[in-house]
Amino acid sequence: MPTILDFTSDPLAFMQQYPVWPVPGVDVARGGDFTVDDRGDDPTLRLALAPYGARGTGSQKLEAATTGQTLDVLYLKWASKRITKLTLNMGFRRFFFTSAINGCSVFVTGNAQAPTVYHAGIDGKLIDLSDHELAGVPAGCVRAARAGDAPKFWRLLIQARVHGIAIAAEVNKSDYVNDGTLVNKPGLKNWFAWASVATTALAKEFGNTLWYRGVLGAEVIPWGSFWGMKDNNNDWSFYLQENAIVIKSDATQKGVVMRLRRVFPAHSVIFTNDGSDV
Template sequence: MPKDYNELFKSDSLGFMKKYTVTPANHIGSHGTTIGDLNLKRKVKVYQKDTYEYNQMGPGNLVGYINFTKVPHNTVNAGQKGNIVVTGSYTFDPNAVAVHYLPWYDQKIISLTIPPMPPNGGGTRYFFTAAINGCSVFIKGTQQSPTIFHAGGKTVKPGSDPKDGAKFWREMMRTRTETKTGKILGEVNKTMYVTDRKDKALGTANSRLFDAWLRQNPNGFRIEDVDPHGCVFGKREGGLWTFYLQENVTITYTSFLPQPDGNIVEKQHSVMRPLQVTEVFPNGKKHVKVNPLLSRPLKA
Protein backbone atom coordinates (compact mmCIF):
# COMPACT_ATOMS: atom_id res chain seq x y z
CA MET A 1 0.00 0.00 0.00
CA PRO A 2 1.53 3.37 -0.99
CA LYS A 3 2.56 5.74 1.77
CA ASP A 4 0.37 8.73 2.58
CA TYR A 5 3.04 11.42 2.85
CA ASN A 6 0.50 14.04 3.97
CA GLU A 7 -0.35 11.92 7.01
CA LEU A 8 3.32 11.13 7.66
CA PHE A 9 4.06 14.85 7.77
CA LYS A 10 1.14 15.65 10.08
CA SER A 11 2.01 12.82 12.48
CA ASP A 12 5.63 14.00 12.96
CA SER A 13 6.48 17.07 10.91
CA LEU A 14 9.98 17.58 12.28
CA GLY A 15 10.84 13.90 11.91
CA PHE A 16 9.52 14.05 8.34
CA MET A 17 11.80 16.97 7.50
CA LYS A 18 14.79 15.12 8.97
CA LYS A 19 14.12 12.13 6.73
CA TYR A 20 13.00 13.59 3.39
CA THR A 21 14.27 16.39 1.17
CA VAL A 22 11.32 18.75 0.56
CA THR A 23 11.10 21.22 -2.33
CA PRO A 24 7.99 23.44 -2.22
CA ALA A 25 6.78 25.02 -5.48
CA ASN A 26 7.37 28.71 -6.20
CA HIS A 27 3.63 29.24 -5.68
CA ILE A 28 0.58 27.05 -5.27
CA GLY A 29 -2.49 26.77 -7.46
CA SER A 30 -3.62 29.05 -10.26
CA HIS A 31 -4.65 31.69 -7.71
CA GLY A 32 -1.35 33.24 -6.73
CA THR A 33 0.68 32.49 -9.86
CA THR A 34 0.91 36.18 -10.76
CA ILE A 35 1.94 39.06 -8.57
CA GLY A 36 -1.43 40.70 -9.33
CA ASP A 37 -3.04 38.16 -6.99
CA LEU A 38 -1.26 39.79 -4.05
CA ASN A 39 -1.77 43.19 -2.47
CA LEU A 40 0.87 45.42 -4.03
CA LYS A 41 2.21 47.89 -1.48
CA ARG A 42 4.96 49.81 -3.22
CA LYS A 43 7.49 49.71 -6.04
CA VAL A 44 11.01 50.98 -5.35
CA LYS A 45 14.08 51.18 -7.58
CA VAL A 46 16.94 50.01 -5.42
CA TYR A 47 19.63 48.37 -7.58
CA GLN A 48 21.10 49.62 -10.84
CA LYS A 49 18.37 49.45 -13.52
CA ASP A 50 16.35 46.79 -11.77
CA THR A 51 13.13 47.41 -9.90
CA TYR A 52 12.41 45.54 -6.69
CA GLU A 53 8.93 45.45 -5.22
CA TYR A 54 7.66 44.80 -1.73
CA ASN A 55 4.37 42.92 -1.62
CA GLN A 56 2.22 41.63 1.23
CA MET A 57 0.09 38.52 0.92
CA GLY A 58 -3.60 39.34 0.61
CA PRO A 59 -6.29 38.01 3.02
CA GLY A 60 -7.36 35.30 0.56
CA ASN A 61 -3.83 33.93 0.32
CA LEU A 62 -2.94 33.42 3.99
CA VAL A 63 -3.77 29.69 4.07
CA GLY A 64 -3.09 27.11 1.37
CA TYR A 65 -3.69 23.36 1.12
CA ILE A 66 -0.66 21.36 0.06
CA ASN A 67 0.18 17.78 -0.85
CA PHE A 68 3.46 15.93 -0.44
CA THR A 69 4.41 13.58 -3.29
CA LYS A 70 7.60 11.51 -3.34
CA VAL A 71 9.40 11.19 -6.66
CA PRO A 72 10.30 7.49 -7.09
CA HIS A 73 13.89 6.38 -7.50
CA ASN A 74 13.29 4.97 -10.98
CA THR A 75 12.01 8.25 -12.40
CA VAL A 76 13.59 9.54 -15.59
CA ASN A 77 13.62 13.09 -14.18
CA ALA A 78 17.24 13.37 -13.07
CA GLY A 79 17.85 15.49 -10.02
CA GLN A 80 14.45 14.76 -8.49
CA LYS A 81 14.78 11.17 -7.29
CA GLY A 82 13.94 10.69 -3.63
CA ASN A 83 12.56 14.22 -3.43
CA ILE A 84 9.28 15.23 -1.81
CA VAL A 85 7.53 17.67 -4.13
CA VAL A 86 5.07 20.13 -2.57
CA THR A 87 2.13 21.36 -4.64
CA GLY A 88 -1.29 22.71 -3.71
CA SER A 89 -3.83 25.48 -4.01
CA TYR A 90 -5.85 27.97 -1.94
CA THR A 91 -8.98 25.88 -2.34
CA PHE A 92 -10.00 23.91 0.75
CA ASP A 93 -9.05 20.24 0.54
CA PRO A 94 -9.80 17.99 3.56
CA ASN A 95 -7.11 15.51 2.49
CA ALA A 96 -4.37 18.11 2.10
CA VAL A 97 -2.20 19.78 4.74
CA ALA A 98 -3.33 23.29 5.71
CA VAL A 99 -0.35 25.67 5.80
CA HIS A 100 0.53 29.33 5.70
CA TYR A 101 2.27 29.43 2.29
CA LEU A 102 4.65 32.20 1.22
CA PRO A 103 5.48 32.15 -2.53
CA TRP A 104 8.49 33.41 -4.44
CA TYR A 105 8.51 36.00 -7.22
CA ASP A 106 11.62 37.22 -9.03
CA GLN A 107 13.15 40.47 -7.81
CA LYS A 108 10.56 40.96 -5.10
CA ILE A 109 10.16 40.78 -1.34
CA ILE A 110 6.95 38.99 -0.38
CA SER A 111 5.71 38.96 3.22
CA LEU A 112 3.09 37.03 5.17
CA THR A 113 1.93 37.79 8.70
CA ILE A 114 0.54 34.82 10.60
CA PRO A 115 -2.38 35.75 12.86
CA PRO A 116 -2.36 34.63 16.50
CA MET A 117 -3.94 31.30 17.37
CA PRO A 118 -7.72 31.67 17.89
CA PRO A 119 -8.75 32.01 21.59
CA ASN A 120 -10.40 28.60 21.53
CA GLY A 121 -7.51 26.90 19.74
CA GLY A 122 -7.37 25.55 16.21
CA GLY A 123 -5.91 27.48 13.31
CA THR A 124 -3.15 26.57 10.89
CA ARG A 125 -0.17 24.76 12.45
CA TYR A 126 2.40 24.74 9.62
CA PHE A 127 4.29 27.18 7.39
CA PHE A 128 6.22 26.73 4.15
CA THR A 129 7.84 29.10 1.72
CA ALA A 130 9.03 28.30 -1.80
CA ALA A 131 12.24 26.25 -2.07
CA ILE A 132 15.34 28.44 -1.84
CA ASN A 133 18.44 28.40 -4.01
CA GLY A 134 19.96 31.80 -3.25
CA CYS A 135 17.09 33.78 -1.66
CA SER A 136 17.02 35.28 1.81
CA VAL A 137 14.21 34.67 4.29
CA PHE A 138 13.66 36.98 7.28
CA ILE A 139 11.42 36.67 10.34
CA LYS A 140 10.14 39.50 12.49
CA GLY A 141 7.49 39.88 15.15
CA THR A 142 6.61 37.47 17.94
CA GLN A 143 6.27 33.72 18.27
CA GLN A 144 2.51 34.25 18.54
CA SER A 145 2.21 36.31 15.33
CA PRO A 146 5.42 36.35 13.23
CA THR A 147 5.91 38.03 9.87
CA ILE A 148 8.00 36.14 7.31
CA PHE A 149 9.67 37.80 4.30
CA HIS A 150 10.93 35.94 1.19
CA ALA A 151 13.45 38.05 -0.76
CA GLY A 152 14.68 36.81 -4.12
CA GLY A 153 16.19 37.97 -7.39
CA LYS A 154 19.43 39.30 -8.84
CA THR A 155 21.49 41.21 -6.30
CA VAL A 156 25.20 41.23 -7.16
CA LYS A 157 27.37 40.29 -10.12
CA PRO A 158 28.18 36.59 -10.71
CA GLY A 159 31.36 35.47 -8.99
CA SER A 160 31.14 38.05 -6.21
CA ASP A 161 31.19 37.20 -2.52
CA PRO A 162 27.87 35.53 -1.55
CA LYS A 163 27.97 37.57 1.65
CA ASP A 164 27.28 40.62 -0.52
CA GLY A 165 24.02 39.08 -1.71
CA ALA A 166 22.95 38.41 1.87
CA LYS A 167 23.92 41.97 2.83
CA PHE A 168 21.94 43.39 -0.09
CA TRP A 169 18.65 41.89 1.10
CA ARG A 170 19.42 42.75 4.70
CA GLU A 171 19.94 46.39 3.73
CA MET A 172 16.68 46.40 1.77
CA MET A 173 14.89 45.16 4.86
CA ARG A 174 16.46 47.92 6.94
CA THR A 175 15.84 50.79 4.55
CA ARG A 176 12.38 50.15 3.16
CA THR A 177 9.55 52.11 4.76
CA GLU A 178 7.30 49.07 4.91
CA THR A 179 9.78 46.59 6.33
CA LYS A 180 12.17 48.54 8.55
CA THR A 181 9.84 48.52 11.58
CA GLY A 182 10.86 45.89 14.08
CA LYS A 183 14.07 43.94 14.53
CA ILE A 184 15.01 41.00 12.31
CA LEU A 185 14.85 38.05 14.71
CA GLY A 186 15.55 35.24 12.27
CA GLU A 187 17.44 35.12 8.97
CA VAL A 188 18.29 32.50 6.35
CA ASN A 189 20.64 33.56 3.54
CA LYS A 190 22.58 31.83 0.76
CA THR A 191 25.80 31.52 2.80
CA MET A 192 23.93 29.11 5.10
CA TYR A 193 22.58 26.68 2.51
CA VAL A 194 24.09 27.31 -0.99
CA THR A 195 27.64 28.61 -0.71
CA ASP A 196 29.82 30.66 1.58
CA ARG A 197 32.57 31.06 -1.06
CA LYS A 198 32.88 33.07 -4.29
CA ASP A 199 33.10 29.77 -6.16
CA LYS A 200 29.57 28.37 -5.78
CA ALA A 201 30.85 24.86 -6.56
CA LEU A 202 32.54 24.85 -3.14
CA GLY A 203 29.16 24.90 -1.39
CA THR A 204 28.85 25.41 2.36
CA ALA A 205 30.95 24.12 5.25
CA ASN A 206 28.39 21.38 5.88
CA SER A 207 28.09 20.32 2.23
CA ARG A 208 31.91 20.24 1.88
CA LEU A 209 32.18 17.92 4.87
CA PHE A 210 29.43 15.73 3.44
CA ASP A 211 31.05 15.71 0.00
CA ALA A 212 34.37 14.64 1.52
CA TRP A 213 32.68 11.87 3.52
CA LEU A 214 30.90 10.55 0.41
CA ARG A 215 34.10 10.45 -1.61
CA GLN A 216 35.87 8.57 1.17
CA ASN A 217 32.96 6.12 1.42
CA PRO A 218 31.74 5.76 -2.18
CA ASN A 219 30.25 2.24 -1.70
CA GLY A 220 31.10 1.27 -5.25
CA PHE A 221 29.90 4.51 -6.88
CA ARG A 222 31.82 7.46 -8.31
CA ILE A 223 30.67 10.72 -6.74
CA GLU A 224 30.37 13.44 -9.37
CA ASP A 225 28.84 16.41 -7.54
CA VAL A 226 27.15 17.48 -4.32
CA ASP A 227 24.93 20.53 -4.87
CA PRO A 228 23.35 22.17 -1.79
CA HIS A 229 19.98 23.97 -1.59
CA GLY A 230 17.40 24.70 1.11
CA CYS A 231 13.85 24.74 2.44
CA VAL A 232 12.38 26.96 5.20
CA PHE A 233 9.41 25.67 7.16
CA GLY A 234 7.67 26.37 10.45
CA LYS A 235 5.43 24.64 12.96
CA ARG A 236 3.25 25.88 15.80
CA GLU A 237 3.16 24.22 19.22
CA GLY A 238 0.28 25.64 21.23
CA GLY A 239 0.29 29.28 20.18
CA LEU A 240 4.05 29.58 19.56
CA TRP A 241 5.83 29.31 16.20
CA THR A 242 9.29 27.87 15.52
CA PHE A 243 11.00 28.11 12.13
CA TYR A 244 13.68 25.88 10.64
CA LEU A 245 16.12 25.70 7.74
CA GLN A 246 16.37 22.31 6.05
CA GLU A 247 19.77 22.03 4.33
CA ASN A 248 19.55 19.66 1.38
CA VAL A 249 21.94 18.24 -1.19
CA THR A 250 21.49 16.84 -4.68
CA ILE A 251 24.05 14.08 -5.13
CA THR A 252 25.11 13.21 -8.67
CA TYR A 253 26.94 9.89 -8.91
CA THR A 254 27.84 7.12 -11.36
CA SER A 255 27.16 3.41 -10.97
CA PHE A 256 28.93 0.62 -12.84
CA LEU A 257 26.81 -2.19 -14.31
CA PRO A 258 28.61 -5.40 -15.43
CA GLN A 259 27.34 -6.78 -18.75
CA PRO A 260 27.17 -10.43 -19.93
CA ASP A 261 29.93 -9.71 -22.45
CA GLY A 262 32.26 -8.57 -19.70
CA ASN A 263 31.97 -4.86 -20.43
CA ILE A 264 30.99 -2.28 -17.81
CA VAL A 265 28.21 0.21 -18.49
CA GLU A 266 28.32 3.48 -16.58
CA LYS A 267 25.01 5.05 -15.53
CA GLN A 268 24.60 8.47 -13.93
CA HIS A 269 22.07 9.13 -11.16
CA SER A 270 20.90 12.14 -9.15
CA VAL A 271 19.18 11.90 -5.79
CA MET A 272 18.22 14.40 -3.11
CA ARG A 273 18.94 13.92 0.58
CA PRO A 274 18.44 16.10 3.70
CA LEU A 275 21.71 17.11 5.32
CA GLN A 276 20.73 19.10 8.41
CA VAL A 277 17.77 20.83 10.04
CA THR A 278 18.52 24.00 12.02
CA GLU A 279 16.20 26.14 14.12
CA VAL A 280 16.44 29.76 12.94
CA PHE A 281 13.65 31.35 15.02
CA PRO A 282 13.36 32.03 17.90
CA ASN A 283 16.69 30.27 18.72
CA GLY A 284 19.02 30.88 15.79
CA LYS A 285 21.46 28.18 14.66
CA LYS A 286 20.16 25.48 16.97
CA HIS A 287 21.08 22.21 15.26
CA VAL A 288 18.39 19.55 15.25
CA LYS A 289 19.74 16.89 12.90
CA VAL A 290 22.96 16.06 11.11
CA ASN A 291 22.99 13.15 8.67
CA PRO A 292 26.70 12.56 7.92
CA LEU A 293 26.38 8.81 7.33
CA LEU A 294 23.69 8.86 4.63
CA SER A 295 21.23 6.56 6.38
CA ARG A 296 19.55 5.76 3.05
CA PRO A 297 22.38 4.55 0.76
CA LEU A 298 22.79 5.41 -2.87
CA LYS A 299 21.28 2.97 -5.34
CA ALA A 300 22.47 1.60 -8.68
Protein backbone atom coordinates in the same frame (compact mmCIF):
# COMPACT_ATOMS: atom_id res chain seq x y z
CA MET B 1 5.63 6.34 -0.50
CA PRO B 2 5.42 9.05 2.20
CA THR B 3 2.11 10.79 2.81
CA ILE B 4 0.78 14.05 4.22
CA LEU B 5 -0.29 12.07 7.30
CA ASP B 6 3.31 10.96 7.81
CA PHE B 7 4.34 14.62 7.83
CA THR B 8 1.62 15.85 10.19
CA SER B 9 2.13 12.92 12.59
CA ASP B 10 5.81 13.74 13.18
CA PRO B 11 6.99 16.78 11.20
CA LEU B 12 10.55 16.85 12.52
CA ALA B 13 11.13 13.16 11.82
CA PHE B 14 9.65 13.57 8.32
CA MET B 15 11.85 16.56 7.50
CA GLN B 16 14.93 14.66 8.63
CA GLN B 17 14.20 11.86 6.19
CA TYR B 18 12.68 13.47 3.09
CA PRO B 19 13.97 16.54 1.25
CA VAL B 20 10.92 18.73 0.53
CA TRP B 21 10.63 21.21 -2.36
CA PRO B 22 7.66 23.57 -1.87
CA VAL B 23 5.68 24.71 -4.90
CA PRO B 24 7.41 27.80 -6.38
CA GLY B 25 4.34 30.01 -5.81
CA VAL B 26 5.63 32.98 -7.79
CA ASP B 27 3.26 35.91 -8.25
CA VAL B 28 4.35 37.66 -11.44
CA ALA B 29 1.65 40.32 -11.18
CA ARG B 30 2.88 41.55 -7.79
CA GLY B 31 6.61 41.86 -8.39
CA GLY B 32 9.03 44.33 -9.82
CA ASP B 33 9.70 47.44 -7.74
CA PHE B 34 11.75 46.35 -4.69
CA THR B 35 9.04 47.30 -2.21
CA VAL B 36 7.39 45.24 0.54
CA ASP B 37 4.17 43.40 -0.35
CA ASP B 38 1.96 42.26 2.53
CA ARG B 39 0.42 38.91 1.53
CA GLY B 40 -2.14 38.89 4.35
CA ASP B 41 -4.89 38.92 1.71
CA ASP B 42 -3.74 35.54 0.37
CA PRO B 43 -2.33 33.60 3.35
CA THR B 44 -3.30 29.96 2.81
CA LEU B 45 -2.69 27.25 0.27
CA ARG B 46 -3.89 23.65 0.02
CA LEU B 47 -0.97 21.34 -0.75
CA ALA B 48 -0.44 17.71 -1.69
CA LEU B 49 2.74 15.65 -1.48
CA ALA B 50 4.30 13.93 -4.50
CA PRO B 51 7.67 12.39 -5.44
CA TYR B 52 10.06 14.86 -7.05
CA GLY B 53 12.75 13.05 -9.00
CA ALA B 54 14.21 16.31 -10.31
CA ARG B 55 15.74 16.76 -6.84
CA GLY B 56 16.89 13.14 -6.60
CA THR B 57 15.24 9.87 -5.67
CA GLY B 58 13.44 10.19 -2.35
CA SER B 59 12.80 13.92 -2.64
CA GLN B 60 9.24 15.17 -2.29
CA LYS B 61 7.44 18.24 -3.56
CA LEU B 62 4.51 20.12 -2.09
CA GLU B 63 2.21 21.35 -4.84
CA ALA B 64 -1.16 23.07 -4.95
CA ALA B 65 -4.02 20.56 -5.03
CA THR B 66 -7.75 20.30 -4.39
CA THR B 67 -8.23 16.53 -4.30
CA GLY B 68 -6.63 13.57 -2.60
CA GLN B 69 -4.75 13.76 0.69
CA THR B 70 -4.05 17.47 1.20
CA LEU B 71 -2.95 19.89 3.89
CA ASP B 72 -3.95 23.53 4.34
CA VAL B 73 -0.96 25.63 5.36
CA LEU B 74 -0.06 29.26 5.82
CA TYR B 75 1.94 29.95 2.69
CA LEU B 76 4.07 32.93 1.68
CA LYS B 77 4.40 33.35 -2.07
CA TRP B 78 7.33 35.23 -3.53
CA ALA B 79 7.61 37.80 -6.30
CA SER B 80 10.71 38.75 -8.26
CA LYS B 81 12.32 42.07 -7.28
CA ARG B 82 10.09 42.41 -4.24
CA ILE B 83 9.97 41.51 -0.56
CA THR B 84 6.80 39.61 0.33
CA LYS B 85 5.65 39.33 3.94
CA LEU B 86 3.14 37.42 6.03
CA THR B 87 2.34 37.81 9.72
CA LEU B 88 1.31 34.49 11.26
CA ASN B 89 -1.33 35.69 13.68
CA MET B 90 -4.44 34.27 12.08
CA GLY B 91 -6.42 31.06 12.06
CA PHE B 92 -5.66 27.59 13.28
CA ARG B 93 -3.13 26.44 10.67
CA ARG B 94 -0.29 24.48 12.23
CA PHE B 95 2.22 24.67 9.42
CA PHE B 96 3.95 27.33 7.35
CA PHE B 97 5.85 27.08 4.09
CA THR B 98 7.24 29.67 1.75
CA SER B 99 8.00 29.31 -1.94
CA ALA B 100 11.05 27.26 -2.86
CA ILE B 101 14.26 29.18 -2.11
CA ASN B 102 17.05 29.13 -4.68
CA GLY B 103 19.25 32.06 -3.71
CA CYS B 104 16.51 33.99 -1.91
CA SER B 105 16.73 35.47 1.58
CA VAL B 106 14.13 34.82 4.28
CA PHE B 107 13.79 36.97 7.41
CA VAL B 108 11.77 36.47 10.61
CA THR B 109 10.77 39.27 12.98
CA GLY B 110 8.51 39.56 16.01
CA ASN B 111 7.71 37.03 18.71
CA ALA B 112 6.85 33.35 18.59
CA GLN B 113 3.08 33.88 18.83
CA ALA B 114 2.84 36.44 16.03
CA PRO B 115 6.00 36.30 13.91
CA THR B 116 6.31 37.97 10.53
CA VAL B 117 8.15 36.19 7.71
CA TYR B 118 9.66 38.04 4.75
CA HIS B 119 10.74 36.40 1.48
CA ALA B 120 13.11 38.40 -0.74
CA GLY B 121 14.34 37.28 -4.13
CA ILE B 122 14.80 37.86 -7.83
CA ASP B 123 14.40 35.85 -11.01
CA GLY B 124 17.95 36.15 -12.32
CA LYS B 125 20.99 37.89 -10.85
CA LEU B 126 21.18 41.22 -9.06
CA ILE B 127 24.51 41.94 -10.71
CA ASP B 128 22.79 41.99 -14.11
CA LEU B 129 20.27 44.70 -13.19
CA SER B 130 20.43 48.03 -14.99
CA ASP B 131 20.64 51.44 -13.32
CA HIS B 132 17.03 52.00 -14.38
CA GLU B 133 15.88 48.81 -12.63
CA LEU B 134 17.67 49.88 -9.45
CA ALA B 135 16.28 53.41 -9.47
CA GLY B 136 14.90 54.29 -6.05
CA VAL B 137 16.92 51.59 -4.30
CA PRO B 138 19.24 52.84 -1.50
CA ALA B 139 22.85 53.44 -2.51
CA GLY B 140 24.18 50.72 -0.23
CA CYS B 141 21.90 48.20 -1.92
CA VAL B 142 23.11 49.30 -5.35
CA ARG B 143 26.71 48.75 -4.30
CA ALA B 144 25.83 45.30 -2.97
CA ALA B 145 24.04 44.45 -6.23
CA ARG B 146 27.04 45.56 -8.30
CA ALA B 147 29.25 43.37 -6.11
CA GLY B 148 26.92 40.40 -6.54
CA ASP B 149 26.32 40.25 -2.78
CA ALA B 150 22.67 39.15 -2.63
CA PRO B 151 22.50 38.54 1.15
CA LYS B 152 23.77 42.07 1.86
CA PHE B 153 21.47 43.59 -0.78
CA TRP B 154 18.31 42.09 0.70
CA ARG B 155 19.36 42.75 4.30
CA LEU B 156 20.02 46.43 3.58
CA LEU B 157 16.84 46.73 1.53
CA ILE B 158 14.54 45.31 4.19
CA GLN B 159 16.17 47.55 6.80
CA ALA B 160 15.47 50.54 4.55
CA ARG B 161 11.92 49.53 3.64
CA VAL B 162 10.71 48.43 7.11
CA HIS B 163 11.40 51.21 9.60
CA GLY B 164 12.81 50.03 12.92
CA ILE B 165 12.89 46.37 11.88
CA ALA B 166 14.59 43.99 14.32
CA ILE B 167 15.60 40.84 12.43
CA ALA B 168 15.28 37.82 14.71
CA ALA B 169 16.40 35.24 12.14
CA GLU B 170 17.81 35.30 8.63
CA VAL B 171 18.38 32.59 6.05
CA ASN B 172 20.22 33.50 2.85
CA LYS B 173 21.91 31.72 -0.02
CA SER B 174 25.15 31.28 1.93
CA ASP B 175 23.23 29.05 4.35
CA TYR B 176 21.96 26.54 1.82
CA VAL B 177 23.33 26.90 -1.73
CA ASN B 178 26.62 28.85 -1.96
CA ASP B 179 28.78 30.29 0.80
CA GLY B 180 31.86 30.64 -1.39
CA THR B 181 33.34 27.26 -0.50
CA LEU B 182 35.02 25.67 -3.52
CA VAL B 183 35.11 21.99 -4.44
CA ASN B 184 36.64 20.20 -7.40
CA LYS B 185 34.48 18.21 -9.78
CA PRO B 186 35.38 16.20 -12.89
CA GLY B 187 34.60 17.60 -16.32
CA LEU B 188 31.52 16.41 -18.21
CA LYS B 189 33.53 15.18 -21.22
CA ASN B 190 36.85 14.43 -19.57
CA TRP B 191 36.71 12.94 -16.08
CA PHE B 192 40.29 14.10 -15.46
CA ALA B 193 39.54 17.73 -16.41
CA TRP B 194 38.67 18.91 -12.92
CA ALA B 195 37.14 22.32 -12.27
CA SER B 196 36.34 24.31 -9.14
CA VAL B 197 32.69 25.04 -8.38
CA ALA B 198 31.13 27.05 -5.55
CA THR B 199 29.10 25.25 -2.90
CA THR B 200 28.61 25.29 0.87
CA ALA B 201 30.97 24.12 3.57
CA LEU B 202 28.33 21.61 4.68
CA ALA B 203 28.01 20.14 1.18
CA LYS B 204 31.78 19.84 0.89
CA GLU B 205 31.98 18.15 4.28
CA PHE B 206 29.15 15.79 3.33
CA GLY B 207 30.95 14.88 0.11
CA ASN B 208 34.07 14.06 2.14
CA THR B 209 31.96 11.94 4.49
CA LEU B 210 30.61 9.98 1.53
CA TRP B 211 34.16 9.47 0.24
CA TYR B 212 35.26 8.00 3.57
CA ARG B 213 32.22 5.71 3.45
CA GLY B 214 33.27 4.42 0.04
CA VAL B 215 30.91 6.49 -2.13
CA LEU B 216 33.65 7.72 -4.45
CA GLY B 217 33.36 10.51 -6.99
CA ALA B 218 29.92 11.69 -5.85
CA GLU B 219 28.84 15.25 -6.63
CA VAL B 220 26.86 16.99 -3.87
CA ILE B 221 24.60 19.82 -5.07
CA PRO B 222 23.09 21.73 -2.11
CA TRP B 223 19.66 23.32 -1.87
CA GLY B 224 17.29 24.31 0.92
CA SER B 225 13.73 24.54 2.17
CA PHE B 226 12.31 26.95 4.79
CA TRP B 227 9.27 25.98 6.84
CA GLY B 228 7.66 26.38 10.25
CA MET B 229 5.20 24.82 12.67
CA LYS B 230 3.09 25.92 15.62
CA ASP B 231 3.05 24.01 18.91
CA ASN B 232 0.23 23.45 21.40
CA ASN B 233 1.02 26.79 23.07
CA ASN B 234 0.53 28.57 19.73
CA ASP B 235 4.24 29.34 19.52
CA TRP B 236 5.86 29.20 16.08
CA SER B 237 9.28 27.77 15.32
CA PHE B 238 11.03 27.92 11.94
CA TYR B 239 13.50 25.56 10.33
CA LEU B 240 15.99 25.37 7.48
CA GLN B 241 16.16 21.99 5.81
CA GLU B 242 19.61 21.78 4.17
CA ASN B 243 19.32 19.28 1.35
CA ALA B 244 21.42 17.94 -1.49
CA ILE B 245 21.17 16.10 -4.76
CA VAL B 246 23.88 13.44 -4.61
CA ILE B 247 24.98 12.39 -8.10
CA LYS B 248 26.96 9.17 -7.88
CA SER B 249 29.60 7.96 -10.30
CA ASP B 250 27.03 5.70 -11.98
CA ALA B 251 24.91 8.84 -12.69
CA THR B 252 22.13 7.85 -10.28
CA GLN B 253 20.75 10.75 -8.24
CA LYS B 254 19.55 10.59 -4.66
CA GLY B 255 17.91 13.33 -2.62
CA VAL B 256 19.20 13.60 0.95
CA VAL B 257 18.69 15.84 3.97
CA MET B 258 22.19 16.84 5.07
CA ARG B 259 21.05 18.81 8.11
CA LEU B 260 17.89 20.15 9.74
CA ARG B 261 18.24 23.14 12.01
CA ARG B 262 15.92 25.45 13.86
CA VAL B 263 16.58 29.12 13.13
CA PHE B 264 13.81 30.70 15.25
CA PRO B 265 13.20 31.33 18.12
CA ALA B 266 16.69 30.05 18.94
CA HIS B 267 19.24 28.31 16.78
CA SER B 268 19.53 24.56 17.28
CA VAL B 269 20.75 21.69 15.10
CA ILE B 270 18.02 19.04 15.07
CA PHE B 271 19.66 16.47 12.79
CA THR B 272 22.92 15.89 10.93
CA ASN B 273 23.21 13.16 8.30
CA ASP B 274 26.15 10.77 8.74
CA GLY B 275 25.98 9.60 5.13
CA SER B 276 25.10 6.02 5.99
CA ASP B 277 21.86 6.03 3.97
CA VAL B 278 23.32 7.24 0.65
